[in-house]
Amino acid sequence: MTFDELKEKALSLPYAPGVYIMRDKTDKVIYVGKAKKLKNRVSQYFQDTASHTPKTRLMVSKIHHFDVIVAASEFEALVLECSLIKRYMPKYNILLKDDKGYPYLRLNMKDIYPVITMVSKPADDGADYYGPYGGRAVTHDVMEAIRLTLKLPGCHKQFPRDIGKERPCLNYHMNQCAGWCQENKSCAEYRETMLQARELLKGNYKAVAEQLRGQMLAASDNLEFELAASLRDRLNAVENLGQKQLVTAGTLADTDVVGYGETEAKACFAVLHFSGGNLLDKDYEVFSRPDDKREAVSSLLKQFYLSRGIAPKRVLLPFAIDDGELFAELLEQQYGRRPKLHVPQRGDNLRLVELACKNAFEEAERVTGREERVSATLTLLGKMLAIPAPKRMESFDISNISGTDIVASMVVFQEGKPKKSDYKRFKVEGLTDQDDYASMRQVVTRRFVHYKAGDKGFDEAPDLLLIDGGVTHAKV
Numbered sequence: 001m002t003f004d005e006l007k008e009k010a011l012s013l014p015y016a017p018g019v020y021i022m023r024d025k026t027d028k029v030i031y032v033g034k035a036k037k038l039k040n041r042v043s044q045y046f047q048d049t050a051s052h053t054p055k056t057r058l059m060v061s062k063i064h065h066f067d068v069i070v071a072a073s074e075f076e077a078l079v080l081e082c083s084l085i086k087r088y089m090p091k092y093n094i095l096l097k098d099d100k101g102y103p104y105l106r107l108n109m110k111d112i113y114p115v116i117t118m119v120s121k122p123a124d125d126g127a128d129y130y131g132p133y134g135g136r137a138v139t140h141d142v143m144e145a146i147r148l149t150l151k152l153p154g155c156h157k158q159f160p161r162d163i164g165k166e167r168p169c170l171n172y173h174m175n176q177c178a179g180w181c182q183e184n185k186s187c188a189e190y191r192e193t194m195l196q197a198r199e200l201l202k203g204n205y206k207a208v209a210e211q212l213r214g215q216m217l218a219a220s221d222n223l224e225f226e227l228a229a230s231l232r233d234r235l236n237a238v239e240n241l242g243q244k245q246l247v248t249a250g251t252l253a254d255t256d257v258v259g260y261g262e263t264e265a266k267a268c269f270a271v272l273h274f275s276g277g278n279l280l281d282k283d284y285e286v287f288s289r290p291d292d293k294r295e296a297v298s299s300l301l302k303q304f305y306l307s308r309g310i311a312p313k314r315v316l317l318p319f320a321i322d323d324g325e326l327f328a329e330l331l332e333q334q335y336g337r338r339p340k341l342h343v344p345q346r347g348d349n350l351r352l353v354e355l356a357c358k359n360a361f362e363e364a365e366r367v368t369g370r371e372e373r374v375s376a377t378l379t380l381l382g383k384m385l386a387i388p389a390p391k392r393m394e395s396f397d398i399s400n401i402s403g404t405d406i407v408a409s410m411v412v413f414q415e416g417k418p419k420k421s422d423y424k425r426f427k428v429e430g431l432t433d434q435d436d437y438a439s440m441r442q443v444v445t446r447r448f449v450h451y452k453a454g455d456k457g458f459d460e461a462p463d464l465l466l467i468d469g470g471v472t473h474a475k476v
Helices: 003-011 038-044 054-062 074-088 136-150 187-201 205-221 225-244 246-250 293-308 324-335 347-385 436-452 471-475
Strands: 018-023 029-035 065-070 104-107 116-119 128-130 255-262 266-275 278-288 314-316 340-342 392-401 404-414 424-427 464-467
Touching: 003 038, 003 065, 018 038, 018 074, 029 038, 029 054, 029 074, 038 065, 074 293, 074 324, 104 136, 104 187, 116 136, 128 187, 136 187, 187 205, 205 225, 255 293, 255 347, 266 293, 266 347, 278 293, 278 347, 293 324, 314 347, 324 340, 392 436, 404 436, 424 436, 436 464
Parallel strands: 255 314, 314 340, 392 464
Antiparallel strands: 018 029, 018 065, 104 116, 104 128, 255 266, 266 278, 392 404, 404 424
């Protein structure tokens, strides 16, 4: 469609809430937006483009046609917008790079020898799930703290299969494991310890401490001093665990504080997680400086909580966002909890937001420095090769097993960073013997045949090709 045709179509839209989907000439979705009144919002893109920001002008120049979906309400439009952004991951929407949810810890006491494992989300399998936790690192710390406290196995042995088969490992000799692989350790004793682990996961470390104290005193009364000493050490570890609040530190925060900071080139969206007044964890996302910071924070906030599978009781914001109440309603519908979105103006809450903004600015500033270094390196590389600074680089390599099963790989760097979503593997066809030159010629040729055909994953042309080999490879 021409620009005038796009403008005419926009002016014919209804004054109704809905979602608009911008597509390029290949029919690829490049932007998804929501509007209270579709006609007013969409027609703005095709009015005076001189008033647009550079990013918006570039996006408008790529629009070949667009679709709209009329919604019954603003709330329905919000839900649809979030769903479509997650589905299409449009180029001109600000996106979270990592939309994985918070992990949980799984424990199934129905197993003969139950173990604690980390999982992405709960399943309806009869096991107990604890969390969610602030991230994989925090979750691992919680799991490791419980393991060391109760001297649980930290190896890959499976019980009862491996009991008595080998000598105890290094963890036993370092007093980090009770040696559950030895034949003198019973299943009942192991299960009793795992019940204590379950109580720790629930945060009931005081109850576990009282139980261990009773066992320690009983062992002492029976003159079992070695057992009493072992129980004493475990009791001290549990009490220390409770004082440090390592278990509760990973669980759901009751307050999230959102910060935003930007430099000349980069911006950062940061979320600090607080529970009981204690800072537990931080999540952040660095991206190119947006045209509208409120729109950027609003978009990232929705993606962040809808992908995490959980919501806090309260969210402190640096500034008000559009559709805040509708978004809170959506979270309530999704998770059964309606968080309070608040923009503090004074007091301790304001200082927390300032802290989050400071964290965001420092992350943006740190990455800006790295980006500048990468940019300088790419510029220097371009000068050495007498080409413009390469934005997209692709490298190829061939591998085989004694001349058979010949395969190739393509690794992509975009703006100096690995772009793993574009990595490719090729199976070389039609060759019965090792021939690196013919293999490389075939793979590179196939890559550009896909490019000319506009195939997904190959639709961006490289600025520089790096081929493993020598001058002969390049000539071939």
